[in-house]
Amino acid sequence: MATRKGLSWIWLHSAVAVAVLCSLLTGLRIASLSYPQLIQFEELLPQGNVIQWHFFSAVMITLIGGIYLAHRLNNSDCRKWPTASYWVNKCRWPGWHRVIIRAGYPLLVLSLVSGWMLFWGISTGTLIRAAHLGGAIAIALYLVAHAGLYLVRWGRQSIWLIVVPHRDRRKLRSLVLSGALVLTTSLSLALGWYLLGTKSHYQLHVNRMLLLDDRLPPIEIDGVADEIQWRKATAIRVHTDGGANFDNGETEVTLRALSNGEEFYLFARWRDATKSLLHLPLVKTGQGWEVQQKGFHNFDETRYYEDKFAVLLSSSCTFSAAGTAHLGRNPLPNHPPNWHGKGYHYSSDNQLHDLWHWKAVRTNDMYLADDNFIGPPDKVRAGERRYTAGYQQDGKESGAYVMNWQWYNPNTITPKRLPSAPAQLAALQQVDLAQVQSAENQDEEEWVIPWFDFEPYSSEQDASYPIGTVMPSVMYNSNRFEGDRADVRARGRWHEGYWHLELVRKLVTGSALDVPITDGTCLWVSAFDRAQVAHTRHTRAIRLTFSPAYTVEASQ
Structure with a gap:
């Protein structure tokens, strides 16, 4: 016969039930970025800033799990070795249901351990990520079995059994103990969340150097990074995952940073087996010119696209x-939904965040990264096919790339x-569009159209191009x-399976759309392997720490 529980049990049970459900639903939403099969359940999953809720619920489950473990270890019954009669009794109702309850413990431990391993980067293999997702799915099935069996056995009465406390003659003592438990748990949760949010960052040391130093060669932004300043700079490695086309969807990014008191230099190196320059090429067909794409219509191209790299500063x-x-x-009510189902970037508190977007074809030959920003959601414009919410571009006085x-x-x-003349495209007619990897010595210029070297479209000129002609789309x-x-300023170079990228910007540009770079500024990095939006990501922020003294010196 099931009995009502005490106030302390009801508090802990209710709190962990809410936390597990929150963690499960938000986790499945996050997993849908890497596992598109989960998108079919998107109507059941929450939207918005679910990542923070996922981490908060993880802290809550960990804390309550620790409290419960301490309680069980302090229970003298737990120290007794089960006898044969014990297991016989467990096979009766509700004993076998208690066995199902116990089966949920290892599932919860599996999810917590694998989740924290992923958070801290202790393990970066796909096995741990698969175990984390598998544990979540198993917990979902467990919750159905656990709640369903109670409803089958006791019906609606089971709800009262877990929300209405039993009568306690020592009511005042019970209330005091329950209140103390609630207060202790809440304070511990607040402290744990604060420590997790402020002490879990990567630390990227920014080595200081002189603005003018005759002993050292100036840093050339060429993607080589062979100057002594770079060799002396402290490196960190950040594991990123969840991207399209990378091996197992992941790549490790090595970062180094320098400053001369006026400018901030950043070097990034990441593994990418292919140098992808085939950016939405055009092919002449019997019906006309066709854009080669495998998802661009939904703004989620993952084949015919350039490699990219993004840096968010805040x-x-x-x-x-x-x-x-x-x-x-x-995720943004009263605004257009996004086409690919992944989400939007925008600021919900009106704060501006800087975004540097390097593109292997569209900006690399400019020796630039596209300087963008993330701010509040932009207004909706009539006739605009793609709404980008808070992701916007800085203003420009001139210059641009456009699609042809x-x-x-x-x-x-x-x-x-x-x-x-067709001869201007002769070099590209040898390219096999089925091969997304480009030769290392292939130049980005081959996939960029100079505006003034081409002529306005005419049907007469078009007729001179045979079916099968390949033409770049970036102009x-x-x-x-x-x-x-x-x-x-930026320049990337692909060499032996790795991209090497150098970026530099003034510490303070004076623009309202740029974030000043100071000690304590945080950044995030993402790599794109021939993907439009399916980039890799990492959880913890990278916090910049400027060296107090000039630490880059000429070699003796």
């Missing part, structure tokens, strides 16, 4: 990329411009951006 170091990552198809089509259509398009209006959007 004065905030909170989880989920300074609180800007909002997951789900429609008048209007996009997934079937056929009309180019804006064509080369004056430069000028050599590079000018203005705010050109604040970040």
Whole structure:
């Protein structure tokens, strides 16, 4: 016969039930970024800033689990070795249900241990991530069995058994003990959440160097990073995962940082087996020119796209990329849903966050990274096919890259411009579009159209190109951006399976759309392997720590 429980049990049981349910649903939403099969259950999953809720519930489950473990270890009955009669009794109702309850403990331990291992980067293998997801699915089944059996046995009465405390003659003592437990748990939870949010960052030391030093060669932004300043800089390694096309969806990013008191230099190196420069190429067909794509129509291209790298900088170091990552198809009420179901980046507190977006084809030949920002959700504009919420571009005075089509259509398009002679495209006709890997010595310039070297589209000129002709889709209006959007100089180089990228920007640009870079600024990095939005990510912020003295000196 089931009996009612005390206030302390009801408090702990209710708290852990809410935390487990929150962790399960938010975790499945996060997992849907890497496992698209889960998108079919998106109507059941929460949207918005679910990453912070996932971590908060994990702290809560860990804390309550520790309290329960201490209680069980302090219980004298737990020290007795089970006898044969014990197991016989367990086979009766509700004994065998108690066995099911006990089976939930290892599942919870599996999920907690694997989750914290992933958080702290103790293990970066796919086995741990698969175990974490498998544990979550098993817990979902366990919750159905656990709650279902209670409802079958006691019906609606079972609800009262877990929410209404039993009568206690020592009511005052019970209330005091329960209140003390609630207070202790709440304070411990607040302390644990504070420590997790402020003490879990990566530390990237920014080595100081002189602004002008005749003993050392100046740093050249060329993607080589062979100067002594870089060799002396302290390196950290950040594991990122969840991206498309990388081996197991993951790649490790090595970072180094320098400053001369006026500028901030950042070097990034990450593994990418392919040098991807085939950015939405155009192919002449019997019906017209066709954009080669495997998802671009839904803004989620993962095959015919350039490699990219993104750096988010913020004065905030909170989880989920300074609180800007909002997951789900429609996390922003009264705004258009996103096409791919992954979510939006925007600031919910009106704070601006800096975003440097390096692109292997569109900006690398400019020796720039696209200087963007993440701010409050932008207004909705009539006729705009893609709404990007808070992800916006800095202003520019001139210069741009544009796509070489008048209007996009997934079937056929009309180019804006064509080369004056087919011979200008001769080098690209040997490219096998089935091979996404480019040769290391292939130049990005081959996949960029110079605006003034091409002519306005005409049907007569179009007729001179045979079916099967390959043409780039990226077109430069000028050599590079000018203005705010050109604040970040950058150059990447792919060599032997790795991208090497150098970036530099003034510590303070004076622009309202740029975050000043100071001691304590936090950043996040993401790598894209021929993917439009499916980038890798990491959980913990990278906090910049500027060295107090000049630590880069010439070799003796």
